[in-house]
Structure formats: C-alpha cells, structure tokens
Amino acid sequence: MNNPLLSIDNVTVRYLNNTLFKHLTFNISKGQNWALIGESGSGKSALLQTIAGRFNVTGGEVKYHFFDEFLVHHPTDADGLTHHKLIALVESKHHFKNRSNTSNFYYQQRYNSSDSEDALTVDEYLQSIHPAAGEGLYWNIEKVIETLNLAALRSKELIKLSNGETKRLMLAAALLKNPALLLLDTPLTGLDVQTRAAFSLMIDEIIASGITVIMATSPYEIPEAITHIAYLQDGNITQELTKSIFKPEHFTQNTADNIDKEQLKALLTAEPKPTYTYIVKMNNVNIRYGENQVLKNVNWQILPGERWALLGPNGAGKSTLLSLINGDNPQAYANDIVLFDKQRGTGESIWDIKKKIGFVSPELHQYFPTDNSCLQVIESGYYDTLGLFRPSQPKRTETALKWMQALEIDKYARTLLKNIPASAQRLCLLARALIKNPDLLIFDEPCQGMDAHQQAHFKQIVNTICTLSDVTLIYVTHYQHEIPDSVTKVLKLEKGSVVD
Structure with missing residues (x-):
C-alpha cells in the first residue's frame, strides 16, 4: 500500500456478545476518500465505529499511520495524545448534555422555555471544542459557522435546533477538531434540498483542507470527491472499487415486495x-x-x-x-x-x-x-x-x-x-x-x-x-x-x- 493512512488487517470485531466482523481487512492510502454502501444492517455504521475505536478488536492488527505522521510534525502537542483525538465521527444521533452536564436532554424539553435554558447555545457548544493541534488551523469557529450556515443560530439553545440544524452543527463540531480522519454516518439524512446540494462542494473543501473522509451513504448520494467505494454485505466487505467505474444501479436492491x-x-x-x-x-x-x-x-x-x-x-x-x-x-x-x-x-x-x-x-x-x-x-x-x-x-x-x-x-x-x-x-x-x-x-x-x-x-x-x-x-x-x-x-x- 503506497503512503498508507490506515490499515486494518485480519481483525475480529466484537460488541457486547455480538461478533460484528471476522477477518476484517480494510486499507486506506493517502489521497483516497471512501464511501461505504450496502443494505441496512450490512455493517456500514459498525465499520465506522470500529475505525473510531468504539468496539473491541482482537487478532490481526490495526495501524493508524496518520497518527505517527502527526507526532513527527507536532512533537510539542504529543503529550498524552492518542490517535482517537485525530478522528471525528458524526453519527445519526447527537450526544448533547445539559449545561449542568448531569443528565441528558428529554424529548419535550425544547418546548418548555424554563427547562430549555439548561442547554448550551450553539456558540457555547462550539467554543467548548478543542482540536488536538495548536495554532494556524484551517477550521476555526468563524470558518465552520460560515461553511455550515450557522450564523443565525449562534445564540439558539441546542435543544431548540431542528433535526437538519442539529446535523449541520454536528458536522461543524467535527471539523473544529481538525481531524486527520472524518467519519460520516449517513450525513445527508435530515438535510433540506439546499443543504444537500451544497454538501458535495463542502466535501471538496474538507478534503482540500487535508482531511480524509469515509462516509456511509446511499449509492445515489456519493459526492464527486469520493475516490473509492466499499460494498458491505452481512458484515463483510465484498467489493472494493474506484469511483470511476462505479455504477449505483448495480448496487440497488430489488424493491418489489408483496404486502399482506x-x-x-x-x-x-x-x-x-x-x-x-x-x-x-x-x-x-x-x-x-x-x-x-x-x-x-x-x-x-x-x-x-x-x-x-x-x-x-x-x-x-x-x-x-x-x-x-x-x-x-x-x-x-x-x-x-x-x-x-x-x-x-x-x-x-x-x-x-x-x-x-x-x-x-x-x-x-x-x-x-x-x-x-x-x-x-x-x-x-x-x-x-x-x-x-x-x-x-x-x-x-x-x-x-x-x-x-x-x-x-x-x-x-x-x-x-x-x-x-x-x-x-x-x-x-x-x-x-x-x-x-x-x-x-x-x-x-x-x-x-x-x-x-x-x-x-x-x-x-x-x-x-x-x-x-x-x-x-x-x-x-x-x-x-x-x-x-x-x-x-x-x-x-x-x-x-x-x-x-
């Protein structure tokens, strides 16, 4: 593998009592950006969480080459740092906490004005995020607010954000970390037509800033900047191919069914x-x-x-x-x-x-x-x-x-x-x-x-x-x-x- 960024070689992945992957091998080189496709339950989200270090990995070997390179270029920032700090995962659910950080939000909280005041504002939340490296970073607060169109939301409490606004904020927070690896789990769900149309250009800029992208998505929603596709089926990567030869219709299920x-x-x-x-x-x-x-x-x-x-x-x-x-x-x-x-x-x-x-x-x-x-x-x-x-x-x-x-x-x-x-x-x-x-x-x-x-x-x-x-x-x-x-x-x- 030329210029390796991440290599997963013949590992078994478990979560609780479930084996998610057996003999999993997945390699990413510099300059590659991947889309993960497959049916629901095929393992797309599990693969992202495996890369993020959420699951128990046994056997084989996982090497985070991008972390070794970071330590060479940022020796003064290395104290106590692990590769996890250089990975940002944007999931389908948020993990916001109350201002007191003592409990999670509850469903009706956004409609009760006194309770919603216990939530951070968008600005406060973004201010609380600290990247692994020091100064001169591409993605700062003003940059992510402009890119993700959050200016009108800066003083809004997190609990009062719409589903699509929350999605944009989660991506902004991930970019503020200036990660080496950005993992996106179905990032277009919940976004309106205008935001989805701008997403491909946004991915172009993210990649141009030096971030490698791996995203789980639909075969029909793959940004132009993606270079490689992995098709997952029943917890296995069954195909890997370049974007140039990818045809989404070849990976679409037969949707005909009979309803009783x-x-x-x-x-x-x-x-x-x-x-x-x-x-x-x-x-x-x-x-x-x-x-x-x-x-x-x-x-x-x-x-x-x-x-x-x-x-x-x-x-x-x-x-x-x-x-x-x-x-x-x-x-x-x-x-x-x-x-x-x-x-x-x-x-x-x-x-x-x-x-x-x-x-x-x-x-x-x-x-x-x-x-x-x-x-x-x-x-x-x-x-x-x-x-x-x-x-x-x-x-x-x-x-x-x-x-x-x-x-x-x-x-x-x-x-x-x-x-x-x-x-x-x-x-x-x-x-x-x-x-x-x-x-x-x-x-x-x-x-x-x-x-x-x-x-x-x-x-x-x-x-x-x-x-x-x-x-x-x-x-x-x-x-x-x-x-x-x-x-x-x-x-x-x-x-x-x-x-x-």
Whole structure:
C-alpha cells in the first residue's frame, strides 16, 4: 500500500456478545476518500465505529499511520495524545448534555422555555471544542459557522435546533477538531434540498483542507470527491472499487415486495372509529420564544381522511407546528387551535390527544430509551409512553408481532432495541405509531436511515393503509420521492409562515 493512512488487517470485531466482523481487512492510502454502501444492517455504521475505536478488536492488527505522521510534525502537542483525538465521527444521533452536564436532554424539553435554558447555545457548544493541534488551523469557529450556515443560530439553545440544524452543527463540531480522519454516518439524512446540494462542494473543501473522509451513504448520494467505494454485505466487505467505474444501479436492491393486505385490513379494522368534523383547525397561530418568532399567523384546516405533505427547509417551523398538534407544546393553550373537534384548553388532557395520534419523528428516535425489547417498544404505543412500564398483555403483544411482520422486522421481536440496526429501530417506532390504529398519523421524516428497499416497502405500506382505511395523514420529508402517492395536499412553511 503506497503512503498508507490506515490499515486494518485480519481483525475480529466484537460488541457486547455480538461478533460484528471476522477477518476484517480494510486499507486506506493517502489521497483516497471512501464511501461505504450496502443494505441496512450490512455493517456500514459498525465499520465506522470500529475505525473510531468504539468496539473491541482482537487478532490481526490495526495501524493508524496518520497518527505517527502527526507526532513527527507536532512533537510539542504529543503529550498524552492518542490517535482517537485525530478522528471525528458524526453519527445519526447527537450526544448533547445539559449545561449542568448531569443528565441528558428529554424529548419535550425544547418546548418548555424554563427547562430549555439548561442547554448550551450553539456558540457555547462550539467554543467548548478543542482540536488536538495548536495554532494556524484551517477550521476555526468563524470558518465552520460560515461553511455550515450557522450564523443565525449562534445564540439558539441546542435543544431548540431542528433535526437538519442539529446535523449541520454536528458536522461543524467535527471539523473544529481538525481531524486527520472524518467519519460520516449517513450525513445527508435530515438535510433540506439546499443543504444537500451544497454538501458535495463542502466535501471538496474538507478534503482540500487535508482531511480524509469515509462516509456511509446511499449509492445515489456519493459526492464527486469520493475516490473509492466499499460494498458491505452481512458484515463483510465484498467489493472494493474506484469511483470511476462505479455504477449505483448495480448496487440497488430489488424493491418489489408483496404486502399482506388481508392482514393489514384486519389490523386496521380491529376497532370502530369515531367521526370528526375537523382533525385540526388552526386560526392565526403564533409561536414565539423570546425575540424569535417561530410560527407567524398560521392557518391550517385538516379534514378527516385528508393526506397532507408538510414541507419546508430546515428551521422553517415544521417540528414546532407538529408539536402543537401532538400535545407537546404548552403554547397551544395560548392559541386558537381545535384538535379532533375540541378547542385546546377546554379540559382535554395531553393524553386524550395522544391516544388519537400515531407519531414518529427524528427527535422521538433520538430520545427514546433503548433498553426495552422491540416487542415492548411497539406495545408501548398503546400507552403513549417512551417505553413499556407495565406488564405486557398477550393480546397486545400478538398485535405488536403482526405489525412487525408487516414491516419485515419480526426477526428482532425479542431483541433489545439498542442492539438492532438504526434503520430497524426506526421501523419499530413506526410500528409503535401504527399499533393503536390512530385517527391521525404524523410521520416526520420517517424514512431516515432506511435503505432503498425499506423506504419503498414503507411507502407501499403507507399507501396500502390509506387505501384500506380513512386515516388522516401528515407526512414530512425533504425527499420528494418518499412522499406517498396517497398524499394529495401540501402545506409549505418558510421562516415560520405558510407560503404558496
């Protein structure tokens, strides 16, 4: 290998009681930048975490050649330094802490003004990051803020960032470390169209600054600056090829599948449904946090059986709007909002609202506890709790298993949520939303992290549910091709206002 940067030779990788890789060999030379592709669960994220030093590696040998070179050029910075300081991993989940650093954030915290003050601001968080090397570094705070378009967010608390804004901040924080190796796990998920379009140019600049990039991504979202592709299958690197000969269509799964419509119909018609005049009725809704107005004079009526796409760039106010419907935002009481024919503030509880709604969002995935089995997670949807805190009921467990079968994840039924691939975790939370056969489904970027087959299968499931039932749907995505065919109406937000 000419000019080696990283060499992994014939190692076994374990995590907990699981063997993730056997006889793993993967070599990277200077000037190479890699994309990792493959089906969900094939080992892409595990390979990134292996390189980052998160897992137990036995046998064989791992050499971090870039660290040896760093020590030669920065002898004064070497005291107590390890190769881990020169690696930055951007994962699908963030690991932000409260200002007191005593506990993690919780799901509704972003909507409660007094609690959200315990979070660092974007500026404070970036100031807390220190690179391994000393002065004259390419990536400084002003540079990452400009590159990642964070200027308007500098004084915003971390907990109040949208999913896409959080993604940009995590990448900015990684660049501030000025690493030798930047590992990106599906970095485009959650980013709006404009940011995704700028991403390829951003990768060009990152690589030009001397950073080597390895990213797990879709075959159809590989930046131009990537030079090599590794295809993973069942925990093995089965192909390595140069970008110049790579054809994404050769690595796309057959997405044709069959859905058991009779089983779905039985699940959807288990209980009679109430009738409503309005599912949602909002009149001149305004939401403000201090000087920042998040929603401005929003009017929206959703009738029973309507299927809506809620669209807009990162930070447009979509999540805040959904929080008013889902009962998580206390400012709903200060606005003219009708949910399921009842005016907010006339005596209905949050739980009265939640039992009518099946809800999935990236934030829910971020904060959902992972120590339940997948069956328990799905059964918790009956109670709208983040986890199952009561004994399982056999009939409800049986229904949970049927939904797992419909979503092709039943093999994980007895496995802890934390021990399955992130894409399968998301499908479990989708099953949790569907299990009580709610009157309203809210799917906020539900396909994040899924491979092409899972996305197509889920889209087909949603279309079939809409065909077999009169469920009302709100669907949020940044990818036009993910929107189900059953969606016929669109509400678009921009800077908190409804636009045509």
